[in-house]
Amino acid sequence: MQFLRWLLAAVTVSAVTPAAWGEEIPKEYRETVNKGLAWLARTQFKDGHWEGVNSGYAVSMTALAGQALLCEGSTIREGKYRDNIRRAVDWLLDRVQPNGLIGVPGSPSEGGRYMYGHGFAVMFLACVVGEEENVRRRERLIKLLEKACKYSRDAQTNRGGWGYLSAKDGSNFDEGSVTITQMQGLRAARNAGVVVPIQAIKDGIEYLRQSTNDQGGVQYSLAFGGGGRGDGRPALTAAAICCGFSAGEYQGDLVKKWLKFCQNTLTTPGDGRRMGHDEYTHYYFAQVVYVLGDDRYKKLFPDAKPDEVLTWSKYRKAFFDECKRTQSADGSWSADSWTARMVGPVYVTACYLTIMQLDKGALPIYQR
Numbered sequence: 001m002q003f004l005r006w007l008l009a010a011v012t013v014s015a016v017t018p019a020a021w022g023e024e025i026p027k028e029y030r031e032t033v034n035k036g037l038a039w040l041a042r043t044q045f046k047d048g049h050w051e052g053v054n055s056g057y058a059v060s061m062t063a064l065a066g067q068a069l070l071c072e073g074s075t076i077r078e079g080k081y082r083d084n085i086r087r088a089v090d091w092l093l094d095r096v097q098p099n100g101l102i103g104v105p106g107s108p109s110e111g112g113r114y115m116y117g118h119g120f121a122v123m124f125l126a127c128v129v130g131e132e133e134n135v136r137r138r139e140r141l142i143k144l145l146e147k148a149c150k151y152s153r154d155a156q157t158n159r160g161g162w163g164y165l166s167a168k169d170g171s172n173f174d175e176g177s178v179t180i181t182q183m184q185g186l187r188a189a190r191n192a193g194v195v196v197p198i199q200a201i202k203d204g205i206e207y208l209r210q211s212t213n214d215q216g217g218v219q220y221s222l223a224f225g226g227g228g229r230g231d232g233r234p235a236l237t238a239a240a241i242c243c244g245f246s247a248g249e250y251q252g253d254l255v256k257k258w259l260k261f262c263q264n265t266l267t268t269p270g271d272g273r274r275m276g277h278d279e280y281t282h283y284y285f286a287q288v289v290y291v292l293g294d295d296r297y298k299k300l301f302p303d304a305k306p307d308e309v310l311t312w313s314k315y316r317k318a319f320f321d322e323c324k325r326t327q328s329a330d331g332s333w334s335a336d337s338w339t340a341r342m343v344g345p346v347y348v349t350a351c352y353l354t355i356m357q358l359d360k361g362a363l364p365i366y367q368r
Helices: 002-009 027-043 058-071 082-093 111-131 135-155 176-191 198-210 234-246 253-265 278-292 296-300 312-326 338-343 345-356
Strands: none
Touching: 027 058, 027 312, 027 345, 058 082, 058 111, 058 345, 082 111, 111 135, 111 176, 135 176, 135 198, 176 198, 176 234, 198 234, 234 253, 234 278, 253 278, 253 296, 278 296, 278 312, 278 345, 312 345, 338 345
């Protein structure tokens, strides 16, 4: 219950009403967000991409950074960051392979984990396709996304999950984090009207179901067996709830188990006890709490005690204050966790900015 204790220790704020398009970020955090966005725009390479430590994960970093700029309200055709978004789109489109993969599998900087980049790129491109005014470019983008979604289905393992590489290249290995990345990409594409292999999403949900242990935690992988008997991982479980919500599972028993597991296991940012993947964890868990708002938790758990109720207003106050406190002078966030140190500040900054802009409701994939 340590996560609940952290939330309840936060200063009480007024209830958050469902966000409408363009709702302002609370004024005490606007400068923090604006500084972060400016840092992202400033660190984009001239050819349109971002990259991580040692030039790594360029496809993933470009998609995540571009997504954070979209959350500001800019689009591919208008807004303060339209040129940055356009260049990111063009850079990614230049990396679409004939088979639909978005990425460069032979690249030493991303070749060993190209399915991450593919999933994030599908999500980002799906979020811009509706704003593309040029008919030919839009038609091309839709066709490329349909091909990319088909590639995701073809890359899926026979257990319904995805791994760092395609099932063929990766000897049928799969694990939770890539599975969730693919499913969010497919969901964003479907939201945009792109033809998506629906069975891929259904099989992915079943994979997560089979990965859930008795305590409600999602284990790392089913590739070596386990059937949900492995240790539950808070990061994967938080991300799984997002997939459940995206698939329309708002009140099912599985989502409830995942949510309870997260409440009992997540650590408090800034208290000196880091999780190995806490930027990743809160990137997804914040989306979950935002969807819950201030009243939906009680609908899931009518008998919950007051100190068990999870609300967006409490979460936002506690987490945003921590983001404000830890932001670097240049507008970025440092890579604190082990995972972030391996990837770099673009990753952390993009994740935090996405969280801090959820109230704007700019993108369907993040809306209530």
